[in-house]
Amino acid sequence: MTEITLNIDGKEVKGEMRDTILDVCEKNEIDIPTLCHFKGLSDIGVCRMCIVEIGEKRVAIDSACTSKAVDGMIVKTDTEKLYNLRRTNLELILAERNHFCMFCEMSGDCELQDLAYYFKLDNIRYPLLFSKLPVDASHKYIVIDHNRCILCGRCIRFCDEIEVCHTLDFRERGSQKMLNIDLNSSFGKSTCTSCGGCMQICPTGAIFDKRSSYVGRSDECKITKTFCSECRVGCGIEVVTKSNQILRINGDFDSEVNRGLICDKGRFIPLYDRRKRYLKPMVSKNGKLIESDWEEASKLIVETLEKIDGKDIMGIISPRVPTEGISTFKKFINNLCESENIGMLHGQITTIEGEGSLNKILESDLIIVIEADFSNNYKVIRSLIKRAVINGSSLILVNSKDDSLSPFSKLLFSDDELDKVDDEINKTKKISIIFNHKISEGIEKWLSKYEGKLNLIGLIPDPNSLGAFRMGIKRDFKPIKAKGLFIIAVDERDEMLKGVIEIAKMADFFVLQTSYENVLSKEADVIIPALIWSERYGNYINLEGKTLKMNRSITPPPEIKECWGIMIHLAEKMGKIIY
């Protein structure tokens, strides 16, 4: 990248060939007010806040975000004329619709309000219009109040360029211009995928979160950077908490993995969890689960397991647990219980090492998607695929299960046409293959010849089964009629537990470590409370093989310990040491 030099406000500063003037300012920490600009989205230059004076003899006024930086340019960012022009434009925005801060959910967290303070706009001289535009609260999680919208288009550009869903756009023109959903539909009955990106990126209170309204301003909150543990991508997130309560989850735009994009599984669904949580150990007495304490529960577990022979003990671990927990559990089962019977609760079945690179999807000339259904999982990867296609990649779908990708695809094949897929692969250089976790043996055999050669990404629905898999813990374990069964099932939902109900029923003594009451609870003899996702911390290995360090954002209730803490404690009770 060629370096260029500009003269900004009398100082020589450096930039790069393709930079805009705003890019150069950002790199050199020169502050310019902005509203419609957001790093990572295209710039459209509609708010006219970032206007600068360009040139010396003939001075042109133009927006910095859309003006290309040229070597030798003379720019002024902070003159009295610019101040007045920016201020008038801001005043015009504030007079256009209803920007009344006193009862707005986002007061204190609003970029428009910040600018109004900066320009000392404590009164608006232009006649206010008192617009009566609609408020659309039909969406499950998000509200759109059109009276606060400044028509900056950030939400539309996010929906279009990052999520690639294009639910949002504008309709009408001039002062009738409005944010529009699909073909003038209500938000709740639209093609929206609930990624929540529009809500996070909106600079005002026009699009906001139902659940966290009025509960806290960002500057009163603690923000924890961590990774989402709902699936194997491991999107970077920021958990916003106040008084040990989660207000909301934001996508982390600094994260290399997802660059700010997350999905409803990571942003909304975990916060709407209403399941009954175990806060203390439970012990089954006379067929009923009674609240107990650590002493009683751990004594019961240790005394019972010590009497059972290793070959009759079975351990099943959830792949939602960090690597430290999985490895400690493995040591507990193998070394302390002297059992070889250990398995993964759900997750990886295929032996294909689908450890590809997400960034390579965007660089691929050809993307092949096998049997994936993105309607509930891995929506972030679906967005990456769509982005790649818009940039010129070709897409082939094999046994397509998802209508949303068909309009983007070049060819559709069934699984007995794999030779035709081979032909396409041989014609192209950079290829990514994205495959569903439940593929047939035939497809698995076909895929295996590309292992290590192409960018393979397996959509196995769990965060850390790669970590478990690498330790030799497999999903297709051989079930036994256990005399002692230990299942760690943290915050899994019932459908993930169906596979082990029979084993649980058959077991003589069943210890269940779990966060919520679930379909296995009534079979358990002892229940140990487990941490939930926001309280867990440790290392996870994502689908790219990267180690992600999960940070806890909530301090758990006092009686609940980490997974490995429980194992160490039980080991001590046995008079042994795990490590």
Next chain:
Amino acid sequence: MVHYILQREETKIVLSNIGVIDPESIEDYIANDGYVALGKVIEGMEPEEVIEIIKRSNLLGRGGAAFPTGIKWEFTRGARGEPKYIIANADESEPGTFKDRAILEGDPHRIIEAMAIAGYAVGSNIGYIYIRGEYKLAADRIKRAIKQALELGFLGENVFDSDFHFDIKIHKGAGAYICGEETALIESIEGKRGEPRLKPPYPPTHGLWGKPTVVNNVETLANIPPIIRNGPEWFKVFSPGRCAGTKVYIILGNVNNRGLMEVPIGIPLRDVIDIYGGGIQGNKKFKLAQVGGTSGAFIPETMLDVPMDYYCMRDGGASLGSGALLICDETNCVVNLLKSITHFFDYESCGKCVPCRAGTRKMYSIIERISSGGGFGTDISMLTEISKTMIETSFCGLGKAAPVPTLSAIEHFKEEIDNHIIDKRCPAGVCKL
């Protein structure tokens, strides 16, 4: 009723066929030197020669921006990208302007010939005519003309039996003034919202579908075949000053002769009104002229002697624009005029950028209030402030031009506006205060 004025044949270039030939007959067109220029170009000239002729003729764009046509074609020829496009801007949404309609309805083959010549010069094989949705007869006539031209080999594969091929497609507008702006027009053809694009890059380097594109006004194109036939020096003879050729004016308002008038460039406004317009109706007094369209400045009596050419008008703070000339006598009220004008821009603003979207609405609401007796003492300074902000910071030409009438009214007719605000009185007796 609007009627055409009989003029000396020698002064008509653009309108020379209108009313003379049958626009639905290609034979009539051919009999009047039709397609001679295209033949001359294809059979005996290199593309660069064609561009050189247009450059030497000093033809400036007749849509309002007055960019040298030859230079625009030269940029497009030199730009990288295939295929290249020629677009005829027939959106003509400027109120009071119907010259392009007259050309398309009265002499459609002229535009086809011009576009084919442009295609040859620039290296393009596809042309689009973006025609205003309301112009049904014009669209029908041009479609028929395209069909006729294809049949006789003036369009399509092997034009004049050469290996040059050229095709023309029609795209209809849907009622948006902003789509007369060249990049908004291009966005509209691409199926997107008609909102202007960032400039630079300009259409000659990055136009339709990102490819090099020439966007020319219909009147500009109408000048091409005559210039090719008669040479660039002939074109310069028509006008005394630095600009060459003629301009079609649409003379409207309180004059005796209303209608289309093709006038040599450079003649002063006073003469255009007196000679071509036949003077003010009923011997009333001249009050103001709005030149160039709805965003034209109000020209008071003191400026009537300014020569009507692009450079002199620009120096005087005005513009020839599309050629619409609205002549108003003393029975008109400046505030009432401004009310229509600001309402128009409020309605037609595309809404993309803040200053124009919010500014046009504010300006209309202030003027409307003034015209109904609700004016405040701060109104004029507020209008001035909004106007200056729109001119300095708007994204496109519409926002930059919309405040011009208001500012010129404040400059030349402040007393009349003050009468409305302070005395709650309309001197012309028009506004109901």
